[in-house]
Amino acid sequence: MKPATSALAKSAALLLALASISCLAQNNPAQTSPAPTPAAPATGSTAPAHPAPSPAPPSPFNRTVILLDPAHGGLDSGSRISESIVEKDVTLTFAFKLRSLLAARGFSVVMTRDSDAATLPNTPGTPLTLDDRAGIANHAHPVACLLLHATAAGAGIHLYSSELDAPDPNAAETFGAPWLTAQAAWVTQSQRLQKSLGLALTRANIPLVQSRASVRPVDSLTCPALVVELAPNAGDNASLIDSTYQQHVAEVIATALVFWQNQAQPPDRATPTPTGAQP
Amino acid sequence: MIPRHQRILFWCLFACIVAMGVFLFLERKRARDRIGALADATPIDAPYSNTESVTLDLASDADGSVTATTRPIALPDEIAPRARALLEHLVAEYALPGSPHPLESGAAVDDVFLLPLPVVGHALDTSGSATSAKPTQSGGNTTIPVASTDPNALQPQTPGGELAVINLRSSFVNAHPSGVEVESLTLLSMIGTLHANLPQIEQIRFLVDGQQRETLAGHADLLRTYPSHDTTIQATVPDSP
Numbered sequence: 083m084k085p086a087t088s089a090l091a092k093s094a095a096l097l098l099a100l101a102s103i104s105c106l107a108q109n110n111p112a113q114t115s116p117a118p119t120p121a122a123p124a125t126g127s128t129a130p131a132h133p134a135p136s137p138a139p140p141s142p143f144n145r146t147v148i149l150l151d152p153a154h155g156g157l158d159s160g161s162r163i164s165e166s167i168v169e170k171d172v173t174l175t176f177a178f179k180l181r182s183l184l185a186a187r188g189f190s191v192v193m194t195r196d197s198d199a200a201t202l203p204n205t206p207g208t209p210l211t212l213d214d215r216a217g218i219a220n221h222a223h224p225v226a227c228l229l230l231h232a233t234a235a236g237a238g239i240h241l242y243s244s245e246l247d248a249p250d251p252n253a254a255e256t257f258g259a260p261w262l263t264a265q266a267a268w269v270t271q272s273q274r275l276q277k278s279l280g281l282a283l284t285r286a287n288i289p290l291v292q293s294r295a296s297v298r299p300v301d302s303l304t305c306p307a308l309v310v311e312l313a314p315n316a317g318d319n320a321s322l323i324d325s326t327y328q329q330h331v332a333e334v335i336a337t338a339l340v341f342w343q344n345q346a347q348p349p350d351r352a353t354p355t356p357t358g359a360q361p
Numbered sequence: 362m363i364p365r366h367q368r369i370l371f372w373c374l375f376a377c378i379v380a381m382g383v384f385l386f387l388e389r390k391r392a393r394d395r396i397g398a399l400a401d402a403t404p405i406d407a408p409y410s411n412t413e414s415v416t417l418d419l420a421s422d423a424d425g426s427v428t429a430t431t432r433p434i435a436l437p438d439e440i441a442p443r444a445r446a447l448l449e450h451l452v453a454e455y456a457l458p459g460s461p462h463p464l465e466s467g468a469a470v471d472d473v474f475l476l477p478l479p480v481v482g483h484a485l486d487t488s489g490s491a492t493s494a495k496p497t498q499s500g501g502n503t504t505i506p507v508a509s510t511d512p513n514a515l516q517p518q519t520p521g522g523e524l525a526v527i528n529l530r531s532s533f534v535n536a537h538p539s540g541v542e543v544e545s546l547t548l549l550s551m552i553g554t555l556h557a558n559l560p561q562i563e564q565i566r567f568l569v570d571g572q573q574r575e576t577l578a579g580h581a582d583l584l585r586t587y588p589s590h591d592t593t594i595q596a597t598v599p600d601s602p
Binding site: 154158160161162169231232233234235236237240242262291292293295296297298309311313 | 538
């Protein structure tokens with residue numbers, strides 16, 4: 083019985099010692115925190131009372147810049163509207179009209195070509211590829227990119243946005259975007275721009291076709307981008323070079339872009355995460 | 362006695378008649394060759410006679426719509442010839458007078474190839490074990506299927522999904538009207554028709570005479586892989602933003 087009594091007494095003493103140590107630890111937690119190691123940085127020990135506000139991310143576009151891409155040019159005539167009318171001439175004339183109206187409304191207009199020849203601006207002898215056109219557009223950071231085309235089929239205006247699907251917001255974010263799918267992040271904004279222009283054209287009683295299409299280089303653009311195809315008025319192919327018809331359409335588009343200037347939003351992936359939302 | 366000038370006149374008229382006969386014969390032969398070149402009726406698939414109701418997605422240039430329409434058509438049973446026959450009937454509809462999406466008549470599709478997804482390559486089996494499924498002998502060497510390491514490689518959405526490669530004829534592509542709308546409607550019409558009748562086709566690529574081409578007629582992209590989906594489009598009426 084004696085050894086059993088002494089073992090019991092030892093266990094009780096041990097338990098009492100542990101209980102007293104835990105009480106002391108609760109009363110003075112700083113004493114139980116591990117001592118900082120010499121390798122720990124000194125600045126890490128004191129957190130700033132008020133964290134400095136992070137600088138606002140740069141806006142992905144300039145709200146006063148519009149890009150116009152008169153399709154084709156040079157050896158590439160585009161579609162043949164009639165014996166004497168080719169698409170490249172119609173798109174350039176229409177782009178000039180649109181540029182004047184946009185400039186009058188305070189926009190700065192960037193054009194991928196301003197003459198018949200489609201060549202690089204710095205190297206006149208080098209032909210302008212579709213990728214070059216997308217590069218010019220992406221460097222300008224415009225609030226809207228309009229790729230201008232013309233056709234003898236249909237009537238009025240045909241508006242096309244990219245066929246790419248918007249990226250899954252739950253998918254893991256990757257650095258950069260593939261060249262051929264760069265427009266995916268902007269598809270939602272492009273479709274909003276399409277609705278905005280479509281509404282303005284319908285109100286102006288201009289026949290309208292809206293859809294999605296895969297027309298290079300729209301999928302490589304990092305801006306709200308649309309393909310705007312000018313079609314004849316009332317089935318008359320000659321109306322494509324009619325100054326009055328072109329001016330009417332250009333005025334409607336320019337006015338709609340003034341409203342779009344303030345409606346445009348950054349793409350979802352470019353939207354900064356609210357600071358308070360993080361745990 | 363027939364006067365000399367009348368005999369000369371007679372033989373001149375006779376020579377003219379013979380010359381006109383020869384000329385008409387040659388022109389007839391030339392016209393037949395020209396018509397025969399337009400309508401290539403060379404039988405490629407086995408004849409089939411049972412008609413069935415199929416869905417053709419027909420486009421309209423006026424309002425940019427694509428509408429599903431049912432037609433009774435005789436089609437082969439095998440999938441690839443069936444796909445080719447569907448597309449030929451579709452283009453034939455567009456070649457009819459008064460078509461809302463007018464295209465040139467003539468053969469449009471050279472062939473349709475179906476590839477099971479995911480697309481795999483083949484490599485020489487250097488290990489010698491050849492334990493993988495169904496190795497093939499090629500020139501005395503054993504080859505094994507190799508899955509692509511490309512993360513963007515084509516993947517099936519469902520087991521058994523296939524990639525359809527449509528080999529268009531250059532005569533059809535070169536004569537196709539140019540424009541964003543007309544070219545897009547042609548592609549959407551073909552994609553929608555295949556989707557409606559052959560659901561196992563999940564993705565579609567286009568070739569022209571066996572080669573890649575950037576665009577159909579200067580606008581619609583032919584280099585990308587199109588997902589097979591319902592492409593019917595109603596005439597658009599924009600709603601308020």
